[in-house]
Amino acid sequence: MTTETLSLPDTGDLTPRVAGFAARLRAEDLPAGLRADIGLHLLDTLACAAAGARLPIAAEARGHARAMGNAAGPAPLIGAADRTSPMMAAFANAFAANALDYDDGFEHDGKGMGHPGASLVAAALAALGRGPVSGGALVAALAAGTEINNRLILSVQPSAERFHEVYGIGQHQAIGAAVVYARLSGLPAERMETALGLAASLTPVPSLHKYNWRARPIITLKDFVAPAAQAGVQAVELARAGFTGPRGVFDGPTGFWRMVGSDRFDAEALVADLGRVWRAEEGAFKTYPACRWLAPALEAFEIARERAATGAGIVRISVRSFADVGRKLADPRPRDAIDAQFSLPHLLACLAAGLPAGLPWFTPAALADPALHALADRVTIETDAAMDAAMRGPGRRPSAAVAIDFADGSRAEAEVAAPRGGALRPITAAVVRDKAGRLFGQSGLDISERTLAELAASADVMTDLAPLFRGPAGG
Numbered sequence: 001m002t003t004e005t006l007s008l009p010d011t012g013d014l015t016p017r018v019a020g021f022a023a024r025l026r027a028e029d030l031p032a033g034l035r036a037d038i039g040l041h042l043l044d045t046l047a048c049a050a051a052g053a054r055l056p057i058a059a060e061a062r063g064h065a066r067a068m069g070n071a072a073g074p075a076p077l078i079g080a081a082d083r084t085s086p087m088m089a090a091f092a093n094a095f096a097a098n099a100l101d102y103d104d105g106f107e108h109d110g111k112g113m114g115h116p117g118a119s120l121v122a123a124a125l126a127a128l129g130r131g132p133v134s135g136g137a138l139v140a141a142l143a144a145g146t147e148i149n150n151r152l153i154l155s156v157q158p159s160a161e162r163f164h165e166v167y168g169i170g171q172h173q174a175i176g177a178a179v180v181y182a183r184l185s186g187l188p189a190e191r192m193e194t195a196l197g198l199a200a201s202l203t204p205v206p207s208l209h210k211y212n213w214r215a216r217p218i219i220t221l222k223d224f225v226a227p228a229a230q231a232g233v234q235a236v237e238l239a240r241a242g243f244t245g246p247r248g249v250f251d252g253p254t255g256f257w258r259m260v261g262s263d264r265f266d267a268e269a270l271v272a273d274l275g276r277v278w279r280a281e282e283g284a285f286k287t288y289p290a291c292r293w294l295a296p297a298l299e300a301f302e303i304a305r306e307r308a309a310t311g312a313g314i315v316r317i318s319v320r321s322f323a324d325v326g327r328k329l330a331d332p333r334p335r336d337a338i339d340a341q342f343s344l345p346h347l348l349a350c351l352a353a354g355l356p357a358g359l360p361w362f363t364p365a366a367l368a369d370p371a372l373h374a375l376a377d378r379v380t381i382e383t384d385a386a387m388d389a390a391m392r393g394p395g396r397r398p399s400a401a402v403a404i405d406f407a408d409g410s411r412a413e414a415e416v417a418a419p420r421g422g423a424l425r426p427i428t429a430a431v432v433r434d435k436a437g438r439l440f441g442q443s444g445l446d447i448s449e450r451t452l453a454e455l456a457a458s459a460d461v462m463t464d465l466a467p468l469f470r471g472p473a474g475g
Helices: 014-024 032-052 056-068 086-098 116-128 135-155 173-185 189-202 222-240 267-271 292-307 323-328 344-353 364-368 370-376 385-392 429-443 449-457
Strands: 105-108 314-321 379-383 400-406 411-416
Touching (some): 014 173, 032 116, 032 135, 086 222, 105 135, 116 173, 116 222, 135 267, 173 222, 189 222, 292 314, 292 344, 292 400, 292 411, 314 323, 323 379, 344 370, 344 379, 379 385
């Protein structure tokens, strides 16, 4: 049984402080490093969305957006020539950004928490349909949304025991998306608290433990970044229309922390040093299109293969990791692209076969490829007690070791203690730009080298991103 903890006395002013910061942050208030970080995360998210939009399931999301939206709406759909309502465009574009599971995250002390870029950038694109937005306004909106988003999820982190009972990956991102859309769509500052309360009420329930882990395929809306983006945009439009939302949604023993099933709330993490200490600087980038929990095993495989002194064929790939890898992430025959992102055997097979990371791992041809099936069947997975303890503890840190046995009898091994891409094991901006270039290349969209260079340098130079991502009509 867990003990619930509410830090700091209930002063009743947390929500107004958050809303005031969210509404009034200026681009000139941001450290130069954070401005550059925002531009890099924007580039990464747009690249993931551009490539992800080509998946059949992303086309289905666009079809849903068209059916439920407005054909005369102002908001662009990534990968299509037409437009729809802001709310439904936010849904479809966030889905595309997360479709490859290659999109960014928030990482604090090695613990990954959500995929903020997918929801927040989708909310920004939904607002851009109303007309050009200055680069400074875009950066400030994304910075405000990301800062509140990251502080909020940090403040409601549950105990290790409660995490294994109830948790959600993207539910808090409705609030971050609402901040971004409110600022870029011109919601009056005094209505920000109402929008945040409505977003908190509209976001989906936390459901990480109902992803069909043992009754595959994995749910299509994994991570729930798309419903969160939709909820954030809808909340702002309801606030604009005069709807009343809950006041003080972050405050007290019945606040947002309780709404999302946590048994912990750290008010200081939400508001202390707001505007001086920047949690938005703690963004992380993915180096593999896969569930973050599997990144150490994928990297360990690549390291082991590089160490191998043979060109002989692979006979066996042996993995040691935490228990959930073998229990939940070991299905060798994923049914669709989403399912494949949670299948370590399939992902290792793609690496072993030399497929470029990204879209090629999840095409219908890849999922049906007998050669990949044969490689996936050579993967064995066992639980390592120490790695399981590290994952089940408060740090929730995934790790893995891989041994590759070759046909000539040789073996190569490697172990990885944490995923790359966050503060524990950062990657350079050049690596992120290279990843983005590869994904834009897979997208089939007409994105010029100049545009890519501008985005990579800084979002400040952009005034209207919407025209960049229009694919063929009906896509």
